[in-house]
Amino acid sequence: MPQAPRKPTILVTNDDGPFSPGLWILYEAVKDLGNVHVVVPETPKSATGLGLTLHKPLRMNKLSYSGRTVYVVSGTPSDVIYVAMNTVVGKPDLVVSGVNIGDNLSVQVILSSGTVGAVLQAAIEGIPGIAFSAAVDEPEEMEEERYREHVLNIVRELTSAVLREGMPRGVDVLNVNFPSVLARDIAVVRAARKRFTTSIVKRRDPRGIPYYWLYGQPVEAEPGTDVHTVLEKGKIAVTPLKLPVSYVESEEVKRIVEEIKGKITW
Amino acid sequence: MPQAPRKPTILVTNDDGPFSPGLWILYEAVKDLGNVHVVVPETPKSATGLGLTLHKPLRMNKLSYSGRTVYVVSGTPSDVIYVAMNTVVGKPDLVVSGVNIGDNLSVQVILSSGTVGAVLQAAIEGIPGIAFSAAVDEPEEMEEERYREHVLNIVRELTSAVLREGMPRGVDVLNVNFPSVLARDIAVVRAARKRFTTSIVKRRDPRGIPYYWLYGQPVEAEPGTDVHTVLEKGKIAVTPLKLPVSYVESEEVKRIVEEIKGKITW
Numbered sequence: 001m002p003q004a005p006r007k008p009t010i011l012v013t014n015d016d017g018p019f020s021p022g023l024w025i026l027y028e029a030v031k032d033l034g035n036v037h038v039v040v041p042e043t044p045k046s047a048t049g050l051g052l053t054l055h056k057p058l059r060m061n062k063l064s065y066s067g068r069t070v071y072v073v074s075g076t077p078s079d080v081i082y083v084a085m086n087t088v089v090g091k092p093d094l095v096v097s098g099v100n101i102g103d104n105l106s107v108q109v110i111l112s113s114g115t116v117g118a119v120l121q122a123a124i125e126g127i128p129g130i131a132f133s134a135a136v137d138e139p140e141e142m143e144e145e146r147y148r149e150h151v152l153n154i155v156r157e158l159t160s161a162v163l164r165e166g167m168p169r170g171v172d173v174l175n176v177n178f179p180s181v182l183a184r185d186i187a188v189v190r191a192a193r194k195r196f197t198t199s200i201v202k203r204r205d206p207r208g209i210p211y212y213w214l215y216g217q218p219v220e221a222e223p224g225t226d227v228h229t230v231l232e233k234g235k236i237a238v239t240p241l242k243l244p245v246s247y248v249e250s251e252e253v254k255r256i257v258e259e260i261k262g263k264i265t266w
Numbered sequence: 267m268p269q270a271p272r273k274p275t276i277l278v279t280n281d282d283g284p285f286s287p288g289l290w291i292l293y294e295a296v297k298d299l300g301n302v303h304v305v306v307p308e309t310p311k312s313a314t315g316l317g318l319t320l321h322k323p324l325r326m327n328k329l330s331y332s333g334r335t336v337y338v339v340s341g342t343p344s345d346v347i348y349v350a351m352n353t354v355v356g357k358p359d360l361v362v363s364g365v366n367i368g369d370n371l372s373v374q375v376i377l378s379s380g381t382v383g384a385v386l387q388a389a390i391e392g393i394p395g396i397a398f399s400a401a402v403d404e405p406e407e408m409e410e411e412r413y414r415e416h417v418l419n420i421v422r423e424l425t426s427a428v429l430r431e432g433m434p435r436g437v438d439v440l441n442v443n444f445p446s447v448l449a450r451d452i453a454v455v456r457a458a459r460k461r462f463t464t465s466i467v468k469r470r471d472p473r474g475i476p477y478y479w480l481y482g483q484p485v486e487a488e489p490g491t492d493v494h495t496v497l498e499k500g501k502i503a504v505t506p507l508k509l510p511v512s513y514v515e516s517e518e519v520k521r522i523v524e525e526i527k528g529k530i531t532w
Contacts, residue, residue, distance in 0.1 A: 049315035049344075050377045057469070057477040078315075078378065082480055086466040107509060108390045111316045112344065124374045124460060150530075157526040168518035184532055186523050188516075193509070194390060200352040203323070211323040214348055240519045243373060243459070250454075252434030253506045257452050260423040264416075266450055 008034035008093040008163050011084055011122075014100065015045045015077045015114025018063065018070050021142045022099035026132060027068065029155035030096055033163055037092070039084040041114070042072035046102075048114040050121050051076045058083060077118035085125070095122040096159060098132030099151060101139050103177050105226045105237070106195035110175060119173045123243050128167035130159060134178040135230055141180065150182050154236065171240040177226060179234045186236040192225035274300035274359040274429050277350055277388075280366065281311045281343045281380025284329065284336045287408045288365035292398060293334065295421035296362055299429055303358070305350040307380070308338035312368075316383045317342045324349060343384035351391070361388040362425060364398030365417060367405050369443050371492045371503070372461035376441060385439045389509050394433035396425060400444040401496055407446065416448050420502065437506040443492060445500045452502040458491035 010030055014023045018040050030036055042061070053075040060073045060083055071088055073080045077097065085091055100115040110116045119129025132155055136142055142151070158176065167174075175191070196216025204210055221228035229237040276296055280289045284306050296302055308327070318341075325340040326349055337354055339346045343363065351357055366381040376382045385395025398421055402408055408417070424442065433440075441457070462482025470476055487494035495503040 044321075047318040047320050049317045049383070051315045051317045052313040052378050052480060054313050054480055055310075057479050058466075059475075059477055079480060082464045083466055083478055087468075087478075111386065111390075112318050117315070120377065124377075125464075153530060154526065157529055158522070161522045161526065165518075165522070168516045168522070171516050171519060174519070186527055188520050188523055198348045198391075200324075200349055202353075209325075211325055212349055212353075213323050214318060214320055214345060238519060238523055240516045250434045250437050250506045252431075253437060253440070253504060254454050256424070256427045256431070256434070257454055257504055260420065260427065261452055263423055264419060 009089065010034045010036045011089050011092040011095045012036055012038045013077060013080050013084070013095065013097050013118050014040050015048065015097070015118065016101055017041055017044050018065055018072055020101060021139050022101055022134065025142060025148055025152050026096055026099050026155060029152045030159050033156070033159060034093070037071070037084065037089045038069065039071040039073060039080050039089065041077060041080055042074050045076050045114045047112045048076040048117060049112045050078050050117045053079050060087065077114040078121040081118055081121045081125070092127060094159070094163060095119050095127055095129035096132065097129065099142065099155065100133035101136060101142065102133065103135035103230060104131060104133040104175065105177050105230055106192040108194045108196065110191060116173070116175055120243065123172035128162065128172065130162060130174045130176060132176045132178070135180045147182060151178055154186070168240065170242065172243045173241045175239040175241055177230045177237045179230045179236065181234050183236045184234055186238060187229045188238050188240065189224060189226050189229045191239050192222055192227040194219050195227055275355065276300045276302045277355050277358040277361045278302055278304045279343060279346050279350070279361065279363050279384050280306050281314065281384065282367055283307055283310050284331055284338055286367060287405050288367055288400065291408060291414055291418050292362055292365050292421060295418045296425050299422070299426060300359070303337070303350065303355045304335065305337040305339060305346050305355065307343060307346055308340050311342050311380045313378045314342040314380045314383060315378045316344050316387055319345050326353065343380040344387040347384055347387045347391070357391070358393060360425070360429060361385050361393055361395035362398065363395065365408065365421065366399035367402060367408065368399065369401035369496060370397060370399040370441065371443050371496055372458040374460045374462065376457060382439070382441055386509065389438035394428065394438065396428060396440045396442060398442045398444070401446045413448060417444055420452070434506065436508065438509045439507045441505040441507055443496045443503045445496045445502065447500050449502045450500055452504060453495045454504050454506065455490060455492050455495045457505050458488055458493040460485050461493055
């Protein structure tokens with residue numbers, strides 16, 4: 001008699017914390033696809049990248065939210081991966097992160113994103129991951145019924161495909177971004193380099209002392225990139241990523257190093 | 267009469283803050299190579315990766331430390347890049363970061379490192395950068411006279427070469443790591459994938475409530491990697507990096523997406 005296939009273990013996480021409607025859309029989409037655990041940062045941790053908490057301890061609490069169990073960790077999304085793996089989850093077969101309120105488009109945003117940071121951190125551990133984000137401004141937009149169903153269906157189909165077939169060869173992470181409108185198509189595209197010009201604005205507090213806000217203005221999107229696909233064409237962008245940081249074979253670097261070696265007293 | 271060449275603008279930063287002896291070794295090494303500005307996080311920001319501060323304002327203060335001017339910013343190394351560029355520095359020709367107390371070896375560590383994060387963030391803006399780290403445990407080790415001179419000389423030679431010749435073609439960032447001993451050689455090597463197994467330890471506070479510490483045990487270093495070069499062979503490792511996140515051309519991803527497109531009601 002053939003054995004029933006082992007149910008995959010799925011870690012559901014995000015960087016917006018337990019009260020994000022995007023988290024629960026993601027949960028609904030994948031809850032029947034395996035043994036599903038929800039472990040998230042206890043407060044929003046946008047733009048923490050792959051940051052880790054090494055200099056202070058972390059807390060974890062088990063909550064029930066609308067009847068569903070969620071563990072909250074007092075750290076970053078990358079902390080969540082390690083705490084989850086070493087406590088309630090073990091090594092998952094797949095990490096899904098999101099659905100983020102706001103897009104995570106371009107290398108610039110991907111590398112600072114907590115949503116994508118969680119799956120990149122998992123990738124370092126050899127665990128495949130999918131990050132989902134939606135180019136909406138407000139949590140309420142995620143909950144509009146037709147939009148919610150649409151996102152949920154595509155999250156479920158994509159996650160099912162990856163669980164069934166495995167993460168495609170050579171790919172560590174899929175970065176998926178939904179437009180703010182009901183999408184008309186899905187495109188597999190590369191990430192743009194930049195999404196925003198980054199500026200700061202200087203203000204003065206009531207005591208006259210300056211403070212600074214970081215902010216960005218959208219840069220024009222190059223066709224064929226994730227930014228253009230989602231924001232200009234209203235399509236869903238799927239960007240397959242390898243674990244970042246590419247070593248560059250460079251004869252010039254080798255030559256510079258050889259020259260320096262000749263100048264140093266060893 | 268030929269014009270004197272324009273002096274390059276150099277931004278000196280780190281993730282350990284203004285009191286790190288490594289910062290001032292770096293400053294001494296490059297101070298005669300251009301117009302040098304020192305802008306750093308006001309407190310240590312290890313392991314913040316490319317994290318940005320978007321949800322609260324930042325402060326910047328000008329300090330004098332042993333007669334040298336240093337600006338301190340209440341944010342991450344990536345925040346420092348943007349604040350510096352938009353206030354006291356303008357767009358620099360080169361960013362140098364470090365010298366970090368502790369190595370920044372392996373993809374795992376590089377992506378969570380604030381020291382490397384600063385130069386990767388600058389690379390997104392098209393600015394070349396060099397990150398310097400030393401595999402020492404204590405700040406005092408950096409100040410041992412022969413070690414200090416040795417590090418200072420190599421930092422100066424490498425920075426001079428990059429200023430003189432430009433960053434080698436195809437390279438965005440150089441990640442340089444010194445062993446804890448006086449190095450015997452420099453090698454150009456790729457980054458290992460991992461430096462540490464990541465674990466957590468559970469303890470109980472005096473009230474009996476659990477808390478967790480993230481920590482790592484070194485993994486065995488593969489020959490030919492940065493980890494092996496610095497920690498096993500006692501050489502300096504220079505790792506040329508491209509701006510991370512590689513798009514992967516994957517027919518499998520395209521096929522999965524085509525299948526999903528057929529299942530969705532658009």
